[in-house]
Amino acid sequence: MAxxxxxxxxxxxxxxxxxxxxxxxxxxxxxxxxxxxxxxVSSVGGYNAVVIGGPFYMGKVTDMGKFxxxxxxxxxxxxxxxxxxxxxPLGKDPADKENAMKKLQKTLEPLTPVAMTIFAGRLDPAxxxxxxxxxxxxxxxxxxxxxxWTAIAAWARELPAKMGV
Ligand SMILES: Cc1cc2nc3c(=O)[nH]c(=O)nc-3n(C[C@H](O)[C@H](O)[C@H](O)COP(=O)(O)O)c2cc1C
Numbered sequence: 001m002a003x004x005x006x007x008x009x010x011x012x013x014x015x016x017x018x019x020x021x022x023x024x025x026x027x028x029x030x031x032x033x034x035x036x037x038x039x040x041v042s043s044v045g046g047y048n049a050v051v052i053g054g055p056f057y058m059g060k061v062t063d064m065g066k067f068x069x070x071x072x073x074x075x076x077x078x079x080x081x082x083x084x085x086x087x088x089p090l091g092k093d094p095a096d097k098e099n100a101m102k103k104l105q106k107t108l109e110p111l112t113p114v115a116m117t118i119f120a121g122r123l124d125p126a127x128x129x130x131x132x133x134x135x136x137x138x139x140x141x142x143x144x145x146x147x148x149w150t151a152i153a154a155w156a157r158e159l160p161a162k163m164g165v
Pocket of ligand 1: 087124
């Protein structure tokens with residue numbers, strides 16, 4: 001049994017729910033899991049492995065660079081997995097997802113995760129500020145909840161083996 005931290009960032013709640021779903025899957029495999037917002041993490045010491053995840057906003061993964069900057073040395077010593085959430089996977093052009101993966105990889109540098117992915121998220125206009133609503137309408141963002149819970153659970157289930165815990 002390993003101690004695993006799932007640290008996430010989320011502005012509108014969809015990534016938080018993904019992180020909780022991952023925690024549930026990993027717990028079901030018999031591990032001790034803390035699912036904590038990155039902002040509330042004060043140490044990554046004592047964990048055998050760490051999963052980090054955050055949503056894309058305006059081309060950047062929220063809070064992830066800051067988190068890595070703060071805990072780089074400790075994170076380099078444990079298996080790390082990373083996910084980002086966004087609408088890029090829904091784009092017709094496969095280059096959108098590839099570019100998002102490159103951005104995630106760049107955000108993680110110099111760390112090398114054992115697993116890395118991007119999940120489709122949720123865009124709920126009722127939760128957006130007027131500016132966010134304006135900008136997402138301008139770029140014709142798809143509206144709805146596109147989270148694939150089967151894919152999220154499957155990715156999470158594979159993590160302990162990939163992390164060697
Ligand atoms: C203002 C705004 C900017 C966004 N920018 C991006 C982006 O650059 N790339 C992307 O793939 N998704 C983008 N999204 C979609 C979000 O990543 C998606 O809604 C995600 O599920 C939000 O996560 P949260 O609910 O945890 O905050 C954007 C959404 C908003 C409202």
